[in-house]
Amino acid sequence: MRVEIWSDIACPWCYVGKARFEKGLAGFAHRDQVEVVHRSFELDPNRAKGDTEAVVDMLALKYGRTRDEALAMEENVASNARAEGLGYRTEGRDHGSTFDIHRLLHLARARGRQGELLDLAYRANFAEERSVFDSEVLLRLAVEAGLDETEARAVLADESAYADEVRADEREAAELGATGVPFFVFDRRYGLSGGQPAELFTQALEQAWQGRDDTPADPAASRSADTAPACDRDGSCEVPQH
Template sequence: MRVEIWSDIACPWCYVGKARFDKALAAFPHRDRVEVVHRSFELDPDRAKGDTQPVLTMLTRKYGMSQAQAEAGEDNLGALAAAEGLAYRTRGRDHGNTFDLHRLLHFAAEKGRRDELLALLYRANFAEERSLFTEGDERLVELAAEAGLDADRAREVLADPGAYAEEVRADEREAARLGATGVPFFVLDRAYGVSGAQSAEVFAQALAQAWGERSVPEPAGGQDAAVCGPDACAPPTHG
């Protein structure tokens, strides 16, 4: 059985949702026969490379939140992340364009190291003091090398804007075709869709149902996920 997960490194619900899904998968009796494929989705595709700003500033300007609302949302996410055993910095994080991260993830997938790089990118973005967006390509090369990839080849990929660009766009077109308006978005065996960072119990039920019944219906949770709302993130609707 194949499970495809559309996500963005900038999405805190993707970070939490992955941990919850991983917990459900670890307890799934047929886990050794489940292939997990991570696919690309950009929450802020129109943001220019190098256009970086604090997360709290982005939330207030891009999504129309008040400072208090933005801070409360981050505090809530921090608590939810902690409940899943994840480190989460609620203040001082940056937000930027993630296209190069997705290109690098496709390169990593080709080399069989995508899961390792994905985990490192999430950790770097949500848990570490160093910014994932302000130190340039060498920061990404450093993480790629830590994931077991060749540093020089990773540097070449990042230096070529066209490298793995079509792979990223193909993932995004497929997400749109399947009706995904936000992330995380899980598709199980192209038969069931689960939208948002649902509980481990919900993911366990979805795995069991998809396995037992082995077309994508309406995703669980509906199509009206709010912008970084109760359990998912959606792209901004205004500038």
């Protein structure tokens, strides 16, 4: 059974949602028979490469808040991340184009190292003092993930490399009705949006497993009605208040 996850490295709920999904998968009896594929979704596809800004400043401008209010928004997300055992820095992070990251993730998938690179990129972006919008940082992450340095450098230097694959993922997300991420599709039968609780992911896996011999359902039509925090195409991220 295959689970496809559309996400963006700039999305905090994708970071949290991945951890919750993995906990849900750990509670699924047939977890060893599940293939997980990560697909591309840019929250800010029109942002130029090299155009970066501080996350807190970006949030303050986008939502019309003071810097202190934007920082409080970040702290709310951080509390959710930390509850999942994830590191999260509320200041000192950048926001920028994630196109190069997605292209490298496609290379990593082709080389069987996609999960490793995604974990490293999430950790660098949300928990460490490393900007994933810097090509040299991306290259070092690729090597840490087990990719060949020369091959990874060539992909970063050629903006057409894996570009078609990124765009194809994004078109498919639109066809499936995804307007935000994370977006999970279980065996092309059921869709689930947002950083849901781990137990809901386990239930979705069980439902998809039990129905795997049936006629595939429409993932867009069968999306869960359960709401969960997510990030939309305009970059807006729902932040639960405590």
